[in-house]
Every structure is written in C-alpha cells, then in structure tokens.
Amino acid sequence: MKLFALIKKEFHRFFHxxxxxxTMLLPGIVIFLLYTVIGEAIHTEPPKYDYKVYVEGESSVTxxxxxxxxxxxxxxxxxxxxxxxxxxxxxxxxxxxxILSFTEDFDLFGENSAVSVVYDPMxxxxxxxxxxxxxxxxxxxxKFSIHSEPLASDESIGREVMQQILPFIIVxxxxxxxxxxxxxxxxxxxxxxxxxxxxxxxxxxxxxALGKIVPLACISMLGALSSFLGVVLSMPKLMGLxxxxxxxxxxGAYVLIFLxxxxxxxxxxxxxxxxxxxxxxxxxxxAYTSVLMIFVMIFSLVTAFVPAIGNWVVAIPILNAxxxxxxxxxxxxxxxxxxxxxxxxxxxxxxxxxxxxRMLSSEKVMFGK
Amino acid sequence: MSELExxxxxxxLKKTFTLSRKQQKIEKTGEKSRIAVNGLSFSAYxxxxxxxxxxxxxxxxxxxxxxxxxxxxxxxxxxxxxxxxVKQPEKVRDSIGFxxxxxxxxxxxxxxxxxxxxxxxxxxxxxxxxQRKRELFSRFGIDRFAQVQxxxxxxxxxxKVSLVISIVHDPAVVIFDEPTNGLDVLxxxxxxxxxxxxxxxxxxxxxxxxIFSLVEKLCDRVGVIIDGKMAxxxxxxxxxxxxxEKSFFEIYHEIKGEFV
Ligand SMILES: Nc1ncnc2c1ncn2[C@@H]1O[C@H](COP(=O)(O)OP(=O)(O)OP(=O)(O)O)[C@@H](O)[C@H]1O
Ligand SMILES: [Mg+2]
Numbered sequence: 032m033k034l035f036a037l038i039k040k041e042f043h044r045f046f047h048x049x050x051x052x053x054t055m056l057l058p059g060i061v062i063f064l065l066y067t068v069i070g071e072a073i074h075t076e077p078p079k080y081d082y083k084v085y086v087e088g089e090s091s092v093t094x095x096x097x098x099x100x101x102x103x104x105x106x107x108x109x110x111x112x113x114x115x116x117x118x119x120x121x122x123x124x125x126x127x128x129x130i131l132s133f134t135e136d137f138d139l140f141g142e143n144s145a146v147s148v149v150y151d152p153m154x155x156x157x158x159x160x161x162x163x164x165x166x167x168x169x170x171x172x173x174k175f176s177i178h179s180e181p182l183a184s185d186e187s188i189g190r191e192v193m194q195q196i197l198p199f200i201i202v203x204x205x206x207x208x209x210x211x212x213x214x215x216x217x218x219x220x221x222x223x224x225x226x227x228x229x230x231x232x233x234x235x236x237x238x239x240a241l242g243k244i245v246p247l248a249c250i251s252m253l254g255a256l257s258s259f260l261g262v263v264l265s266m267p268k269l270m271g272l273x274x275x276x277x278x279x280x281x282x283g284a285y286v287l288i289f290l291x292x293x294x295x296x297x298x299x300x301x302x303x304x305x306x307x308x309x310x311x312x313x314x315x316x317x318a319y320t321s322v323l324m325i326f327v328m329i330f331s332l333v334t335a336f337v338p339a340i341g342n343w344v345v346a347i348p349i350l351n352a353x354x355x356x357x358x359x360x361x362x363x364x365x366x367x368x369x370x371x372x373x374x375x376x377x378x379x380x381x382x383x384x385x386x387x388x389r390m391l392s393s394e395k396v397m398f399g400k
Numbered sequence: 401m402s403e404l405e406x407x408x409x410x411x412x413l414k415k416t417f418t419l420s421r422k423q424q425k426i427e428k429t430g431e432k433s434r435i436a437v438n439g440l441s442f443s444a445y446x447x448x449x450x451x452x453x454x455x456x457x458x459x460x461x462x463x464x465x466x467x468x469x470x471x472x473x474x475x476x477x478x479x480x481x482x483x484x485x486v487k488q489p490e491k492v493r494d495s496i497g498f499x500x501x502x503x504x505x506x507x508x509x510x511x512x513x514x515x516x517x518x519x520x521x522x523x524x525x526x527x528x529x530x531q532r533k534r535e536l537f538s539r540f541g542i543d544r545f546a547q548v549q550x551x552x553x554x555x556x557x558x559x560k561v562s563l564v565i566s567i568v569h570d571p572a573v574v575i576f577d578e579p580t581n582g583l584d585v586l587x588x589x590x591x592x593x594x595x596x597x598x599x600x601x602x603x604x605x606x607x608x609x610x611i612f613s614l615v616e617k618l619c620d621r622v623g624v625i626i627d628g629k630m631a632x633x634x635x636x637x638x639x640x641x642x643x644x645e646k647s648f649f650e651i652y653h654e655i656k657g658e659f660v
Binding site for chain 1: 417420423465468470471472490491493494498502503504505506508509513517518520521522523
C-alpha cells in the first residue's frame with residue numbers, strides 16, 4: 032500500500048507536469064527533425080551511380096534495363112559472368128552491384144524462362160539497381176519468372192554504422208533520459224528536504240528506494256524510447272539509405288534489443304539514484320553522474336572497434352548490453368549472451384537497490400553534516 | 401494535578417559524532433569527535449507541553465532526532481508512547497508527528513494530495529483519512545487552499561499545511577524542533593496557536609527552543625539542556641523560579657563556571 036502510494040506519487044509528479052513530459056520527449060523529436068533535415072540536405076541530389084553488373088546469358092532485357100538506368104541519370108557496365116562465386120563475393124563486398132542471370136534461350140514469352148537477380152539490399156547502389164531492373168522486368172515480363180536473391184551481407188556501410196554506432200547512441204540517450212529525471216527526483220528531493228519528510232514516516236526504506244526506482248525507470252524508458260525512435264527513424268534518411276534496411280533484421284533481434292534496453296534502464300536509474308542519495312546536493316550528484324556517463328560512453332564506443340571481446344563481457348553491466356546489441360545489429364543472434372546480460376543487469380539493479388536502501392537508513396548519509 | 405502518565409521517557413541517551421575534516425576547520429577545533437548528547441534522561445507527560453531549552457549546540461536537535469528515530473543513540477534508549485526508539489522505530493514513527501524547518505513539502509503538490517499521500521505513508525485507512533482531512537482542513541482554514549499547489553501558498557498557510565500534515569495519522573506525541581525559528585511574527589503565531597490547539601485536543605508535545613518567551617508562553621514543563629546534559633528539569637514554575645531568563649543564566653554559570 033505504501034509502496035503503491037510512493038510509486039503513484041512519482042508518476043503523478045511527472046505526468047501532471049507538462050514541462051517534464053516535454054523535456055523527456057523532446058530529445059527524440061529534435062533528433063528526428065534534425066537528422067531528417069540534415070539527411071535531406073545531404074541527399075537532395077540523388078547520387079550518380081556507375082553500376083557494375085555481371086550478366087549470365089543473353090537477352091534484350093539488358094538493353095531495356097540500360098535505358099532505364101540511363102534515364103535515371105546513372106550508368107551501367109555489363110560484364111560477362113565468369114566465376115559465380117567470385118562475383119557473389121564482389122557483390123557482398125560492394126565491389127559489384129548485382130548479378131543478373133538469364134536461363135539459356137531466354138524468351139520474354141517463354142514459360143520456362145527465368146531471370147535471377149543477386150544483389151545486396153543493404154547497399155545503396157545494389158538496392159537501387161534492383162528496384163529499377165525489377166520494374167523493367169515486370170513491365171515486359173509476360174510468362175518468365177523472376178528470382179530475386181538478396182544477399183545477407185554484413186559488410187555494407189549502413190549496417191556497419193547501425194551496428195557500431197547505434198548501441199553507443201542508444202546508451203547515450205538512455206543515460207541522459209535517466210539522468211534528467213533521476214537527478215531531479217532523488218538528489219533534488221534530498222536537497223530540498225522533501226525526502227527527509229518521507230523518512231519521518233513509517234514507510235520502509237526499501238519501499239522508498241523502490242518507490243523511486245520503479246517509476247523513474249518507467250519514465251526514463253519513455254524518454255529513451257523517444258530518442259531511440261528518433262534515431263532509428265531518421266537514420267535511413269541521414270545515411271541516404273532505404274527504410275527497408277531496418278527490415279533487414281530478424282524479429283528476434285528486435286525483441287532482444289528491446290529486452291536489453293529494458294534491463295539497463297533500471298540499472299542506470301538505480302545507479303544514478305544511489306549516487307544521488309549519497310550526494311549532498313544536486314550539483315554534487317550531477318558532477319559524479321557526468322563522470323560516470325563519460326566512462327560509459329567511452330567504453331561503449333571502444334567496444335565498437337574491438338573486434339572480439341571474450342564472454343566475460345556479460346559480467347560487466349551496461350557494457351554487456353552494448354556488446355550484445357552490436358552483435359544483434361551485426362546480424363548475429365547471440366541469444367544466450369543477450370539473455371545472460373539482461374539477467375546480470377537485473378542482478379546489479381537489485382544490488383544497487385539494496386545499497387540505496389542501506390543509504391536511506393544511514394543517518395550519516397541522510398542527516399550527516 | 402491528577403496522576404501523570406509518562407508518554408516520552410529518555411534514559412541515558414548518548415550520541416557522539418565524528419567530525420569531518422571540513423567541520424573541524426569550520427569550527428576551528430582539532431577534536432575528532434563531539435559528544436552532542438551525553439547521557440540525557442527526562443520524562444514528558446501525556447497532555448503536556450514539554451520544552452527542551454538550551455543554547456546553540458546544546459544537543460537539542462540531536463535529542464529530538466533520536467526520539468523520532470532518524471538517528472540511533474550510541475547508548476541509552478527512550479520510549480515514546482510505550483515503544484522503544486531503538487527496538488521499535490517504525491512503531492515510534494507512527495506514534496509521533498515530527499516537525500522541523502528542515503522537513504519540507506514538495507511545492508508541486510496540493511495540500512489535498514499531500515495529506516492523502518502522507519496518510520498512506522502512515523498506513524491510515526481511506527475512510528478515516530477522508531474524515532480527518534475534512535476535520536483538520538476546516539479547523540485550520542485550509543479548505544479553500546486544498547487544491548492550490550503548495551509552492552503558491554503564503555508562508556503562513558504553508559506552515560499550517562505542514563503542521564496539519566505532520567499530524568495526519570493522529571499521533572499521540574508531537575515533536576517539534578525550534579517551532580518558531582526563522583518565522584515572522586504572524587507565522588510564529590500560527591504555530592504557537594496550533595500547538596495550543598493540539599494541547600487542547602489532548603496531544604502531548606515535546607519541543608526544543610532557545611527562546612525564553614516561547615517556553616513561558618507554551619510549556620508546562622521544562623528541561624534545561626547544556627552541553628548535552630540535563631542541567632535542570634521541572635515544571636515551568638519550578639525551573640523559572642520567578643524569572644526564567646535569570647534562572648537560566650544562573651544554571652548556565654553553575655555548569656560552565658563562566659558568565660555570558
Ligand atoms: N551530523 C552531525 N555530524 C557532526 N556533528 C554534529 C552533527 N549533528 C550535530 N552535531 C554537533 O553536535 C552538537 C549538538 O548539535 P545540535 O544540533 O543537537 O544542537 P542544538 O541544540 O540543536 O543547537 P542549535 O540551537 O544550533 O540548533 C553541535 O556541536 C553540532 O555541531
Ligand atoms: Mg537545533
């Protein structure tokens with residue numbers, strides 16, 4: 032009952048203050064607008080491409096595709112296919128744009144005729160060429176079948192950016208969302224003497240700690256989500272990539288990423304809450320928290336460029352989530368690593384909650400001079 | 401007087417603080433620790449107002465914090481409304497209303513909300529809480545301001561709200577550290593009137609102050625506390641012996657061997 036009242040109060044405080052809601056959601060909106068505008072500015076001129084396409088077999092379709100390509104302001108170079116494996120590799124690495132293979136005696140009206148397109152959907156040129164040629168093929172196609180074969184490559188630029196920078200960006204935004212509400216709510220209340228008023232009541236100290244961490248984590252989650260959406264939705268525009276790139280990840284990866292965020296938001300909130308409880312003033316608390324944030328940022332950026340980190344990383348809070356997210360975005364599905372990271376983060380959160388409870392009960396911390 | 405029932409009983413309360421280096425510098429002292437309260441014993445009785453009178457640094461705040469279970473005594477114990485501050489701190493907290501100028505209400509909320517919130521914090525039932533709110537709000541003229549954010553209230557009204565909220569759970573004992581410190585005359589009167597009203601309602605009150613006139617105006621019983629020790633205790637008439645101020649300085653001289 033008391034815990035419920037404490038949690039309710041925190042939510043009431045937040046949701047009845049338009050200013051707080053706006054400050055929480057604004058970063059996401061600003062990021063979205065800013066990145067989109069920057070993206071538009073960079074990519075207003077559609078980039079010119081010189082497609083390099085391997086062809087197998089003969090067909091008049093190639094010349095139709097060529098005119099379509101040239102009409103869109105790009106050029107295409109046709110190369111007779113030699114070694115299929117080598118060509119695929121080139122497409123994967125972004126050296127070549129696509130492989131177009133026609134069945135023998137390709138006939139526009141032949142039922143047994145087929146064309147297959149191998150391309151890399153994560154590559155701008157590849158996906159551009161693919162949609163163009165698909166349009167041409169569908170227009171002229173009467174009977175023949177079309178096989179598209181998107182390559183799952185992990186070398187494309189878009190994915191690399193997503194994979195390495197996104198976890199870092201997510202951590203930064205989550206951290207600042209947690210920071211803005213938690214410092215104000217915990218260190219602020221301590222400094223203003225309103226926390227002491229609650230300590231005078233018979234409410235359990237553990238409930239007071241939980242009554243802060245639970246609602247603040249939910250609220251921070253909202254802010255983190257807003258920033259996250261801002262980044263994710265504007266990223267394609269910024270990078271000049273197609274939105275379809277986002278669909279390149281498996282559903283399971285999204286679930287795991289969500290779980291990881293879900294596990295480190297309470298962790299960061301309880302970390303900042305504990306620091307805030309220990310600090311004498313908001314100023315002091317925000318100084319400590321900023322140092323902490325810089326550390327977290329550096330670590331999560333560094334891990335992006337360390338090729339292989341041992342499994343021990345799951346034991347390190349926050350970092351474990353960053354590394355797992357990098358793995359997920361790289362197209363791998365490190366289920367166990369992710370789940371263990373989530374579990375570890377929850378364990379650390381529980382530990383911090385315990386520590387905060389101890390601090391709330393400590394007269395030195397709460398009433399010391 | 402009819403038979404007296406002890407409502408607060410302190411026995412040999414002792415509290416020593418270790419001084420931080422910063423504090424040593426501020427107070428220009430080399431000592432590493434300070435005995436703030438040194439074996440303090442006294443009794444306050446039901447329905448009375450008991451005043452702890454003492455100069456700055458005498459240990460008044462420390463004593464009241466031990467009684468309200470915010471800090472633990474190093475030695476000794478006290479019972480409040482029959483509960484031990486050492487062994488049953490939560491029971492004690494539900495038996496007292498503790499007021500000091502350091503305890504603040506969040507300016508964002510309304511008196512109405514805070515009353516319900518602190519009622520819940522003390523585990524008061526919904527119906528009892530609603531009735532008590534009606535009663536207290538109308539008795540102290542808070543009704544009209546019940547939905548005004550606390551930060552927008554006048555100082556006097558804010559003081560009333562704080563007082564009313566500190567007794568939301570109908571505590572047997574009200575403990576008040578320096579009730580009129582830093583308040584203007586009007587607000588100070590709000591507070592003293594409130595305390596007299598509480599006494600009228602049958603509450604027992606324990607307050608600390610260094611203001612003689614406040615003791616003379618309110619207290620039935622006085623404990624003079626100097627250097628963390630009880631220097632003299634008794635009814636106001638006994639301690640004052642005609643002139644409280646003169647009497648206090650005599651006691652002070654006796655203990656410290658110096659004139660002020
Ligand atoms: N948390 C603390 N840490 C260190 N020393 C303390 C602490 N609290 C009080 N003291 C010291 O203990 C002594 C008694 O302090 P206390 O606040 O109880 O006195 P007081 O009678 O309330 O005085 P005042 O009239 O100034 O409020 C003082 O010397 C004070 O500096
Ligand atoms: Mg004091």
